[in-house]
Amino acid sequence: MRIRAGIGCSKSLNDAFVAGSEAANAAIRDLAGETPALIIVFTTPRYDLSALIKGIRSITGSTPLIGATGAGQMVQGEHLGFGGGVSVLALTAGPYRFGLASVADIKGKLDQAGQLIARESKAEAGPSSHAAILLLVDSLAGDLQQIVQGVYRITGPKVAITGGAAGDELKFERTFVFHNDQVIEGGAVALWIASERPLQVVTRHGWEPIGIPMLVTRAEGTEIIELGGHPAAIAYEEQLGFASGQLSADDFWDTSILHPFGLLQSDGKTVIRVARSKTAQGALRIQGCVPPTGSAVQVMSSTTDALLDVANVVASEALANHEEAGVLLTFSCAARAVILGPRTFEEAQRIQKVAGETPTFGLYCCGEFARTAGVLGTHNATLTALAL
Amino acid sequence: MTQLFDGNQERNALQVSEDSLLHLFAERDSAMQAAREAVRDTTRLTRLMTILNDTGPLPLLLDRGLSTLSELFLADIVVLLDPVGTGSFSPLAAIGLPEDIIRMPFSDEEGSYTKILMNTGEPVLTENVGLDTKIDFRLRELGVETLLGLPVNGNHSVRGVLILGRRCPLPFTEADIGLLKAMAYRIGRTLVDAQRSTQFEIIIQSSREFNRHLDFDAVAAEAVRMFPLVINADASAIILSDSNGDLYCAAQTGLSSPCSTALCQFAQQLIASSSLGKDESFSTDDMTTTLVQLSLDSLHLLPVGALLAVPLHHKDQIHGVLIGIRFSIINYNFGTSRIAVLYAEQISTALQNCRLYQAVLKELAARLQIEKELQTSLAEKEVLLREVHHRVKNNMAAIIGLLDLQRQTMNDPQTQTVMTDLSSRVRAMSLVHEKLYRSESLSKIDFKEYLQSLISHLRTSFGSPRIRFEIEAQGVKMSLDSAVPCGMIVNELIINALKYAFPSERSDLDGEQNSIQVAVNQDQDTFTLSVADNGVGLPFGFDFNTSTSLGLSLVRMLGQHQLGGRYEIDQSDGTRFTLTFSLQDGEKPYA
Secondary structure, three states: OOOOEEEEEEOOOOOHHHHHHHHHHHHHHHOOOOOOOEEEEEEOOOOOHHHHHHHHHHHHOOOOEEEEEOOOEEEOOEEEOOOOOEEEEEEOOOOOEEEEEEEOOOOOOHHHHHHHHHHHHHHHHOOOOEEEEEEEEEOOOOOOHHHHHHHHHHHOOOEEEEEEEEOOOOOOOOOEEEEOOEEEEOOEEEEEEEEOOOOOEEEEOOOEEOOOOEEEEEEEOOEEEEEOOEEHHHHHHHHOOOOOOOOOOOOHHHHHOOOOEEEEOOOOOEEEEOEEEEOOOOOEEEOOOOOOOOOEEEEEEOOHHHHHHHHHHHHHHHHHOOOOOOOEEEEEEHHHHHHHHHHHHHHHHHHHHHHOOOOEEEEEEOOEEEEOOOOOOEEOOOEEEEEO | OOOOOOOHHHHHHOOOOHHHHHHHHHHHHHHHHHHHHHHHHHHHHHHHHHHHOOOOOHHHHHHHHHHHHHHHOOOOEEEEEOHHHHOOOOEEEEEOOOOOOOOOOOOOOOOOHHHHHHHHOOOEEEOOHHHOOOOOHHHHHOOOOEEEEEEEEOOOOEEEEEEEEEOOOOOOOHHHHHHHHHHHHHHHHHHHHHHHHHHHHHHHHHHHHHHHOOOHHHHHHHHHHHHHHHHOOOEEEEEEEOOOOOEEEEEEEOOOOOOHHHHHHHHHHHHHOOOOOOOOOEEEOOHHHHHHHOOOOHHHHOOOOEEEEEEEEEOOEEEEEEEEEEOOOOOOOHHHHHHHHHHHHHHHHHHHHHHHHHHHHHHHHHHHHHHHHHHHHHHHHHHHHHHHHHHHHHHHHHHHHHHHHHHHHOOOHHHHHHHHHHHHHHHHHHHHHHHHHHOOOOOEEEHHHHHHHHHHHHHHHHOOOOOEEEEEOOOOEEEHHHHHHHHHHHHHHHHHHHHHOOOHHHHHHHHHHOEEEEEEEEEOOEEEEEEEEOOOOOOOOOOHHHOOOHHHHHHHHHHHHHOOOEEEEEOOOOEEEEEEEEOOHHHOOOO
């Protein structure tokens, strides 16, 4: 019994309620009469979000709902950029059972929050041989690896962890997640997908190292203070061949988005960390998850083609893991969309092309979740996917 | 978009031959790879050391340490077992074990990797977990494919196991194993330090608790409550010797079956066989052999995997044994045994305090008993004294009755008057005894009450309808020795006043103004007694000191000789006799 997906979008920004109901109506209609068991909503934060959710719920009723704001969506091969509207995915239960849980005010207690929503969503879904958990979390809450770790304490390694950090079209001011009727700021929501077959999350980033490996010699909070014993910003500029202080605070992002850090893993791979800004003291503020003191990092670089190529790899691997997939959920990074610029639509196109008839539904996030080995499951500038 | 390394450096390189370029790239890649590997090893060591050198609660440090291991070695599961420290094969810390199984103990059966590691201290590496039954079943169920087990060393031996599991066929390299061995050693040091710190904290805490208790049962209960925490035991018992030297189980915890007798026999044999020294513990994880050596067989009823016994002694005499029991076969190490001896010394001191306290209580009880007996004796004496006063008063009442009867048989008025005076004198004395046996203290009477009774009797005997009596003696208390002479003095002076101060012709004229005042004041040990009347006064030429009348002779003798006082006689307005006297030493309240 394959899961069935119905997808609807509304690009109208005029009336949130109407936009929500339009998108939901289209999604339900797409199910061709089958009963939805879950609604997933990805949207721009520009709406009156309460009205938007009411509009959606006016169509979907009490069907469990989860969602988040982001920096664009990729739906059925189409890219909806900033202010692009709202996308609704209606899913039948298929072979799965779903459980939802959310928590507000997670800042400062991310580990506990992760445990809580994992435990509660698992309990709601009920026991199963296998499972996956989809997390949507406020990207401004702090070190998001902590919430992943909290979730991992409950799931163990057999449960795939995926999802992304909610965004606000790169303003970094306010982000929101949705749980049924609730619009939650500064919170997190989890969807437990109970399954009788293994579910695997796939992730790739497409970046290559260009600098020499450096040790993070001091990191605090969300900032790398020192690299190799030098002020982090100076060391970073040096790696890129810039003079010390050549990158101003204003034009830092234009460079750093093209040259994130790769956090070295023992298997030779890297996990990407993006420096969002440079402080007046010469520290680098990292989005989502700071490499701790003692970490080894390298400055990375890539090409548009290389970044787009991972879309094919991720989609094909995810679907190869699940031959009877009824939907492909994807989480890409808002930074990737910025880098890809006018070619961003190609990412959605490539994914859909690989998926063929299988519907695809994705969000551009400010941090992607994909635990594949070890406890580390938080990424930047990465594409991740889960086939259901 | 272009790659940054497509810059000046590469444009220059294009000018050299293709072979040179390829050679340069190969060298660059090789150098880069070497640098990555060097930094990778450095980062792994640095990150773990950073965490383990941090301060904070052990669970937090271990959680961060194991998380870091999971991240650095791509291990989906990292488990730390510390059976020597905890007495259990349940994980002390774990990453990747779901919460519903994280507390379940790992298999410690013979042949299991856990047991092999504990016994040999050698790392275990397996890359085909699914088929390897030596691996704990839950790791297989969680899909672990590659597993590395490492010994975690304590001070003198293996104390635990560090397990890393990967759900992919990626093997752990020699470099991984080398680094992880070093990290396992560092974790072992951290555990030893933390355990020692925890043990000392418990000992300090228990010391405070022991100081609050001064009875054996409470100390024994506290001892067995805290001992399992000190040495990570599942059960404990305290065996003490009673006053006859026989051992008994004073308290136990964690043991469900009745086992006092078996434990007492075991303790008895330990002491008798000299297995326990004054400051030496006994431990075993082979109970079968131990029981044979001690010629015992009863302990097999108890679920004993390992046992630690420490002596409780006072000076050189062992008077008890503290026993810790683990249900799993994980013996106690040397460090824990030393800590247990330290803890036992604390208990010994607490028990000695109990003994001293019991001795003090016993002595106090004896004193209380003596005091009670004294009080009983005193009460009996009071009763007796009261009875004596009562009988004296009754005897005097009988004398008064006899005098009155005698008086009635006499016709001579003068003789009758003498008899009446005599009767009155006896009554004055009798009244003191009456007041005494009715008083609370039996030693003093309220003199005002006495005067009121005395004057009441005198008015009845002598008749004084037109004379007003005034009594002032508020709060004056007098002993028998003072009260009798004072009473008789007052008696004589009032009779004298009644007889002579108010002749009938004067009484008829000024009856309403006739008065007799009796006042007694006390200033510490000094009394002032005055008897005054506003009558006609003493006869002209009267000399108190040479008066031969019986009444005034009595007044003089009693006041001056018996009481040692001094009289003043004021005749300015009627007559006022004032006697001032001090209590003799024998009568002073605290003399």
